[in-house]
Each structure stands twice: as C-alpha cells, then as structure tokens.
Amino acid sequence: MGASSSIVNLDLYFSFPEENYYVDKLKYNMKILNYSIMDSSMIIHSMKEDLSVTEISKHMGNIINKTKYIFICISPETIRSITQTIEMNELNEKMNSNSTFDNKKIIYLMIDYNYTPLTNKELKCILQENKWFPLYDEETFFETSNKLTTFLLNNIE
Numbered sequence: 001m002g003a004s005s006s007i008v009n010l011d012l013y014f015s016f017p018e019e020n021y022y023v024d025k026l027k028y029n030m031k032i033l034n035y036s037i038m039d040s041s042m043i044i045h046s047m048k049e050d051l052s053v054t055e056i057s058k059h060m061g062n063i064i065n066k067t068k069y070i071f072i073c074i075s076p077e078t079i080r081s082i083t084q085t086i087e088m089n090e091l092n093e094k095m096n097s098n099s100t101f102d103n104k105k106i107i108y109l110m111i112d113y114n115y116t117p118l119t120n121k122e123l124k125c126i127l128q129e130n131k132w133f134p135l136y137d138e139e140t141f142f143e144t145s146n147k148l149t150t151f152l153l154n155n156i157e
Contacts, residue, residue: 010036010066011030011037011068012069012070015039015071016073017077018077026141026148030149033149044083046059047083057086064091070091070107072106072109107132108133110134111136133148
C-alpha cells in the first residue's frame with residue numbers, strides 16, 4: 001500500500017464485498033477504455049501483508065482524494081465485509097470532515113437482484129441522492145455498462 005501516496009490521479013475505484021463476475025466484467029470494459037482502476041483487492045492484499053487497519057485507512061484516504069469516481073458495489077454481504085467497512089468509514093470521514101469532498105463522485109452498483117433500493121428501503125438512507133445502477137445479470141450489465149461508459153466519457157477528461 002505504500003504506493004498509494006505516489007498515485008497522481010486515479011480514474012475509478014471499485015469497492016466490493018466479494019469477487020463478482022459482473023463487477024469484474026465492468027472493470028475489464030473500463031480498462032479497455034484506458035481508465036486507471038484500483039479496487040478492494042488492494043485492501044485484502046494489504047491485510048495479508050499485516051498492515052494495521054490504521055495504516056490501511058490512511059492510505060485509503062489518499063486514494064479517495066485522488067480518485068475521480070468511486071463505485072460501491074452493494075450486496076447483502078456488504079454489512080459483513082471488512083474491506084468495505086474500512087472503505088465506507090473513510091468515505092464517511094471525508095464527507096463529514098471535508099466540505100470540498102464531492103459526494104457526487106460516489107456511484108452505487110447493486111450486485112444482488114433482491115437487494116436494491118427498490119426492494120430494501122433502508123438502502124435509500126445509505127444511497128441518499130447518489131446515482132445507483134443495477135448490475136446482477138446480463139441485461140443489467142449491458143444497460144449499466146452503456147450508461148456508465150457514456151457518463152464517464154462525458155465527465156472524465
């Protein structure tokens with residue numbers, strides 16, 4: 001994680017509770033478009049290297065500051081995910097302590113058909129006014145991938 005302080009700019013960060021076929025497929029599509037990408041696997045690797053949660057959080061804060069868009073993948077496993085807990089805590093800290101933090105850089109991806117703001121009202125409290133997209137089957141992958149590609153092409157220099 002020592003490299004996180006040397007990151008100049010990062011286009012996309014993917015936070016996920018577990019590996020997911022459609023998230024991997026979306027990341028692959030974004031890499032083809034030459035977006036620079038990091039994801040939760042970095043935290044998983046850092047934990048295996050015995051970095052403390054404090055050290056990981058510090059580096060995560062730097063990454064958040066230097067990332068243009070953060071995709072948070074939500075599933076029922078999110079609540080049990082240590083990596084997403086670290087990521088979400090850092091995001092909350094940035095939102096609460098930094099008046100210049102742009103909350104619009106957070107985009108939620110619902111990776112479970114049964115766990116969306118349409119099926120679980122408590123998710124509306126988490127999402128608030130942020131954008132969210134479904135990403136749990138071929139149809140939603142196709143639609144979401146197209147919408148996000150268009151959005152990113154129009155919003156990332």
